[in-house]
Amino acid sequence: MIETNVMTDRAIAFANVTRRFGRRNVVDNLSLDCPAGSFTGLIGLNGAGKSTLLRMSVGLLAPTEGSIVSAGCNVRRDSVEMKRRVGYVPDRPNIYSWMRAGEAIAFVRKFHTTWNQPRCEDLIRRFRLPLETKVKHMSKGQAAKLQLLLAVCHDPAVLILDEPTSGFDPVVREEFFEGILEFAADRGQTILFSSHALADVQRLADRVALMHEGKLLMAGTTDEIIDRVKRVRVILEEDAGPPTPSSAALLQSPASVLREQRAGREWTLTIDHFSPATLHELRAKPGVTRLDVLDLNLDDVFKDIVRGRDEAAV
Amino acid sequence: MNWVLVQKDLRLLRLAMLAAVGIALTFYVVVASITFVSWQKGQIREESRINRIYHREIQHDSSDNSRRLALFVADNCTPVSILYVVLIAAVGAMAFARERRDRSAEFLAMLPVSIRRQSAIKLVVSVAVSVLPLAVNAMVFLIASLWFARAYWGAMPVYGYLQVQAGPFGWRAVAVIVSVGLVAWIALRWLGWPWRLIVAATVLAALLTVDVVGVAWWTGSQSAGVWFNPRDWRPAAITAVFAYVGVVSSIFGLAWLLSSATRSSVLSAVFGLGLPLFAMTAVNETTRRADEASILRATGIAGVAVGALCVAAGCVVQSKRPTP
Numbered sequence: 001m002i003e004t005n006v007m008t009d010r011a012i013a014f015a016n017v018t019r020r021f022g023r024r025n026v027v028d029n030l031s032l033d034c035p036a037g038s039f040t041g042l043i044g045l046n047g048a049g050k051s052t053l054l055r056m057s058v059g060l061l062a063p064t065e066g067s068i069v070s071a072g073c074n075v076r077r078d079s080v081e082m083k084r085r086v087g088y089v090p091d092r093p094n095i096y097s098w099m100r101a102g103e104a105i106a107f108v109r110k111f112h113t114t115w116n117q118p119r120c121e122d123l124i125r126r127f128r129l130p131l132e133t134k135v136k137h138m139s140k141g142q143a144a145k146l147q148l149l150l151a152v153c154h155d156p157a158v159l160i161l162d163e164p165t166s167g168f169d170p171v172v173r174e175e176f177f178e179g180i181l182e183f184a185a186d187r188g189q190t191i192l193f194s195s196h197a198l199a200d201v202q203r204l205a206d207r208v209a210l211m212h213e214g215k216l217l218m219a220g221t222t223d224e225i226i227d228r229v230k231r232v233r234v235i236l237e238e239d240a241g242p243p244t245p246s247s248a249a250l251l252q253s254p255a256s257v258l259r260e261q262r263a264g265r266e267w268t269l270t271i272d273h274f275s276p277a278t279l280h281e282l283r284a285k286p287g288v289t290r291l292d293v294l295d296l297n298l299d300d301v302f303k304d305i306v307r308g309r310d311e312a313a314v
Numbered sequence: 315m316n317w318v319l320v321q322k323d324l325r326l327l328r329l330a331m332l333a334a335v336g337i338a339l340t341f342y343v344v345v346a347s348i349t350f351v352s353w354q355k356g357q358i359r360e361e362s363r364i365n366r367i368y369h370r371e372i373q374h375d376s377s378d379n380s381r382r383l384a385l386f387v388a389d390n391c392t393p394v395s396i397l398y399v400v401l402i403a404a405v406g407a408m409a410f411a412r413e414r415r416d417r418s419a420e421f422l423a424m425l426p427v428s429i430r431r432q433s434a435i436k437l438v439v440s441v442a443v444s445v446l447p448l449a450v451n452a453m454v455f456l457i458a459s460l461w462f463a464r465a466y467w468g469a470m471p472v473y474g475y476l477q478v479q480a481g482p483f484g485w486r487a488v489a490v491i492v493s494v495g496l497v498a499w500i501a502l503r504w505l506g507w508p509w510r511l512i513v514a515a516t517v518l519a520a521l522l523t524v525d526v527v528g529v530a531w532w533t534g535s536q537s538a539g540v541w542f543n544p545r546d547w548r549p550a551a552i553t554a555v556f557a558y559v560g561v562v563s564s565i566f567g568l569a570w571l572l573s574s575a576t577r578s579s580v581l582s583a584v585f586g587l588g589l590p591l592f593a594m595t596a597v598n599e600t601t602r603r604a605d606e607a608s609i610l611r612a613t614g615i616a617g618v619a620v621g622a623l624c625v626a627a628g629c630v631v632q633s634k635r636p637t638p
Contacts, residue, residue, distance in 0.1 A: 060423055060637045083426040094417040098325065110318045111425045 010069070011036040011158050011190035012057060017066035019052050026052045027063070028214035034192050034207065036157075039184055041205030041222070042194040043302055048211040050194040051091060054162045057192065058088045071158040071190075084112065087151030091163040093143035095135045101146050102131035105153075112154035120153040123179065141172035148176065152183045159183065161193035165200070173197075177204060202226070202298040212306055218272075222298065229258065229301045230274035232282060234267040235290035255281075259308025270296070270304040316435060319427070323439040326412065330405050334398065334447035341394045342454070394451050395558065400587060402444045402562050406569030407582035409436055410632055415577040423636045433629045437570075444566060491591065494520045495584025557610040560617025564590040567624030574628035590617065 012034040019027040027049045034040045042050050055061040057068055059075045059082060068075040071085035095104050105124075109115045124131065127145040135143055144164060152159060161180070165173045177200065184191050195201050201208060202222060209219040218225060255278040259270040271278060274293070283291055296304070324331075413419040422432060494517050501513045569586025576582055594613060 055637075058424060060420060062634075080426050080428055083424055088424050090417075090420060092417065094419075094421040096322070096418045096421065097416060107318060107322065108425065111427060 010034065011038070011071060012040075012160075012192055013069040014053070014057070015067050015069075017053070017056065017063045017068060019049070019056060019061065020064045025214050027056070029066070030211075030214070030216045031066075032209055032216055032219055034190055036190050037188045038207050039191045039205045040193070040207040040209060041201035042192060042209050042211065043196075043198060043201055043298075044194075044211035045306060046196075047213075049214040050211055051162050053211070054088075054160055054192070054194060058086055058160055059083070060088075070160075071156070084114070084154070085157045087154070087156035087159045089144070089147050089151045089159070089161040089164045091166060093135065093140075093147050095143065095147060095150070097136035098134060100132055100134050101129050101138070101142075104135060104146060104150065105131075108150045109153075114154050116153050116155050119155075120149065123149045123153065127175070127179065141168055141176070144168070144172075144176060145179070148179055152179075155187060156189065158190045158192070161191070163194050163196065166196065173200070180204075198297075198299040198302055208298065210302060210305060212309060217305055217309070225301060226296065226298060228273050229296055229304075230271055231294040231296055231300070231304070232269045232271055232274070232279075233292040233294065234269065234282060234288055236265045236267055237287045237289055238265065257308075259304040259311065270301075270308060316431075319432060319435045320439055323436050324443070327405060327408060327439065327443045330401060330408065331443055331447075333404070334401055334443075337397045337401065338394055338447060338451060341397075395448070398444075398448055398451065399562055399565060400583075401447070403565045403569045403583045403587040404579070405440050405444050406566040407573050407579045407586055409440055409570050409573045409628070411573040411577055411579040411582050414637070415579070417637075420637045429633045429636050430629070433632050437625065437629070440566075440570070444562070448562075492584055492588040495580060495588070499578060499580040499584065553610045553614075556614030557617075558614075560614030560621075561590065561594065562617075563621030564593075564617035564624070565621075567621030567628075571624040571628040571631070574631040590620075 010033045012032075014030055014032045017027055017030045018025055030049075030053065042053070044050050052061060056063050057070050057075065059070075059079045062076060070082050073079075073082035073085060075082055096107075099107065105120065109117075109120075123129075123145075127142075127149065129142060129146055129149070130138070133142075135146070138146065148161075148164065151161075159180070165176050168176065180191065180193075181204065183189065193205075205222055207220065208222050208225055210217045220228075255271055255273045255275065257269050258272050259268075261268045269282075279291065279293065282288060410419065413422060423429070498513050498517045501509070505513065565586055568589055569582050572582035572586055573579065594617075597609070597613060
């Protein structure tokens with residue numbers, strides 16, 4: 001892991017969490033904190049362990065090792081109280097398919113003393129939910145909106161969403177995220193969500209956590225990550241050989257190379273904790289004729305980190 | 315909150331409840347129709363041989379059709395009771411597996427109510443749904459039997475024979491239940507509505523066929539039973555109740571346990587039904603020469619114990635792993 005910021009006032013805290021399925025560590029000794037009021041995007045490839053982590057955060061799976069606190073409750077010990085304070089939207093709707101939307105709302109409402117009926121009615125109207133339609137007859141978008149409504153109308157302190165908009169059309173996705181943003185803005189709730197839509201993550205999340213093969217590779221604020229990771233394109237002299245010693249050793253701490261590619265005279269480095277000192281250091285290397293520093297978006301950062309690790313492993 | 319969960323579980327078991335009513339009504343209507351026609355012709359049968367697994371046979375010498383009618387009705391409550399065994403396996407099997415399969419278990423697990431309470435409510439509802447049709451059927455049986463007994467009080471039959479069928483038929487039943495169930499499971503994996511209903515109906519029909527056709531293949535030497543004096547029917551009745559309660563308890567319990575560990579209601583029902591039937595057939599086969607009444611009572615007690623243990627184990631498994 002590159003960095004995990006230590007936060008106080010944590011709404012969600014994973015401490016050395018491991019989850020094994022058979023011999024495979026799907027989540028591997030992961031520690032992550034989500035401060036109260038933050039909007040954290042969890043990103044990673046398929047099979048990175050995001051869903052497992054989120055399911056553990058709401059008690060649907062027990063960690064093999066480590067402990068998890070959600071909304072101030074130990075997930076294993078205070079599971080009932082935790083469920084009063086946490087809302088969860090899964091990757092696929094899981095409401096009883098034989099229920100009508102209205103029945104599902106009435107069903108869930110009975111379990112929550114803090115049910116916010118005006119908010120519920122407002123969301124029903126805004127999401128244009130057909131209350132008389134059975135869940136099994138709803139479109140994917142309608143079912144997901146119903147699931148979101150059920151997750152937020154008891155005013156939870158924490159909202160956890162597992163790839164909630166995968167497969168949605170852009171309009172529905174926008175409406176869905178508008179609902180979430182409004183929810184978060186109104187009440188100052190903490191949100192942890194996973195998504196493959198990195199543009200959405202960059203736009204919505206103020207914090208990002210990147211998982212790969214069960215490990216947390218990077219975590220921090222979105223701006224900080226985008227700010228500190230740069231791509232540097234180095235043009236070498238005609239007869240320059242391969243950079244020696246290895247690129248990782250080229251740079252002084254705290255900078256580190258996340259990925260490097262060599263094509264002819266062009267040597268491209270993706271560097272974490274990039275600073276002017278890093279630039280000077282690179283410029284001072286023999287054979288360097290030109291340096292370009294490129295800003296990256298979250299999508300590029302993610303791809304370079306993951307590909308860099310895979311290439312290094314090969 | 316509890317009532318909401320009760321309503322939800324009742325809704326999930328709606329099909330089983332409808333099946334219970336359907337089974338009972340079908341049999342009662344068939345029995346009533348046959349009886350009415352026979353009565354009109356003055357030919358009410360002296361013995362009912364619709365079913366051979368649990369067969370009550372009372373010898374008598376009356377030519378009074380109204381009394382025979384009572385006997386006939388009482389006797390035909392037995393196949394209903396047998397089909398209810400299948401129903402009870404289905405109720406146990408649907409406890410958790412169905413919600414796991416469609417992931418609504420996840421939805422339920424996110425509600426602020428403990429898994430223990432959810433399981434307790436589910437158990438109460440499942441037992442109620444299982445016991446209620448049995449109780450209604452037993453009531454019909456009791457009323458018909460009392461009618462028969464009262465009518466015959468002056469000239470009661472000489473002896474009775476409470477019979478539990480084992481032998482080849484038992485093995486055939488196990489084989490058919492498991493094989494037909496597995497075929498149904500495979501079909502359900504790939505088929506959608508209404509094929510599922512067709513497959514379910516076929517499974518039910520196959521089981522019924524085994525029950526009815528088995529009569530033709532059966533040879534009387536393969537039975538185990540208890541002779542009793544109808545004037546002192548209580549010991550035999552208690553034995554019969556023991557055996558039946560043991561059977562249904564073990565079947566319900568095992569189906570419940572399997573349901574907590576798998577995502578397939580069909581497999582849970584098939585093995586919940588097949589394994590106890592296999593065990594009981596094996597016991598009957600190996601201990602036929604022993605004191606049959608004692609064996610039946612012991613089977614009953616063991617069945618209740620196994621059933622209770624399985625239910626408890628199922629609740630523990632569910633509490634450890636409430637979602638798929």
